[in-house]
Amino acid sequence: MFNTPCLTSPAAAHTLRGGGALKRGTTDMDRRREVATDRLLLRPWREGDGVELQRLFSDAAVRGERHMPSARIARLHEGSLQQWHTNGFGPWAAIDKATGSWIGRVGLDELEGWPGADRIEVGFELHAAWWGRGLATEAARVALAFGFEQHGLDRIISVTAAAHAAARRVMEKAGLTYQGHALLDES
Numbered sequence: 001m002f003n004t005p006c007l008t009s010p011a012a013a014h015t016l017r018g019g020g021a022l023k024r025g026t027t028d029m030d031r032r033r034e035v036a037t038d039r040l041l042l043r044p045w046r047e048g049d050g051v052e053l054q055r056l057f058s059d060a061a062v063r064g065e066r067h068m069p070s071a072r073i074a075r076l077h078e079g080s081l082q083q084w085h086t087n088g089f090g091p092w093a094a095i096d097k098a099t100g101s102w103i104g105r106v107g108l109d110e111l112e113g114w115p116g117a118d119r120i121e122v123g124f125e126l127h128a129a130w131w132g133r134g135l136a137t138e139a140a141r142v143a144l145a146f147g148f149e150q151h152g153l154d155r156i157i158s159v160t161a162a163a164h165a166a167a168r169r170v171m172e173k174a175g176l177t178y179q180g181h182a183l184l185d186e187s
């Protein structure tokens, strides 16, 4: 079972290997948890983001083929909060700097149940009104740098439905390399 909204079957996995100078476990007292890009404020997931996440996935265009009942979205929210405690990093809420609008969930995300050893994914889910402006790519690039440079990760993956051309294009533009397809059971 895969507890992430990014997986459907079959899925395409992409990966990027980094040479981060820091090792995981290095004290994170001074690490930045909040990052600004040209257009986005990316801040750690908060309790109040659960409502926003429900709203995000209430859009069929965002859900795509994924089955996202409310309880599953709530688990995703809880997991997003938890990761910041256990890993010292996790998904960000993406805020449009110009307007303060909450536009999506992006960044590093631990894939529960992923069969490989490297379970940290870079993920991106934005409200449809914000698509097509390069924002997912902008966030993904920063998330990769954050994982490799601030947290010393060796490898970051990204997984999506094989037919999800837009997500695969974001992965490519962010510098990830296609690794292969797998059949995954999302039930």
Ligand SMILES: CC(C)(COP(=O)(O)OP(=O)(O)OC[C@H]1O[C@@H](n2cnc3c(N)ncnc32)[C@H](O)[C@@H]1OP(=O)(O)O)[C@@H](O)C(=O)NCCC(=O)NCCS
Residues within 6 Å of the ligand: 005, 006, 007, 061, 062, 063, 064, 124, 125, 126, 127, 130, 131, 132, 133, 134, 135, 136, 137, 138, 159, 160, 161, 164, 165, 166, 167, 169, 170
């Ligand atoms: C996938 C998603 C994150 C992309 O966000 P975005 O901000 O529009 O992405 P970007 O603008 O950075 O890049 C999208 C790229 O995909 C391309 N693209 C979009 N739709 C496409 C399609 N149907 N076929 C091929 N390419 C497509 C765009 O042209 C662009 O590439 P380009 O810069 O070379 O022109 C967004 O559509 C989304 O949130 N979807 C719903 C949630 C989701 O499925 N997330 C991924 C889960 S793994």
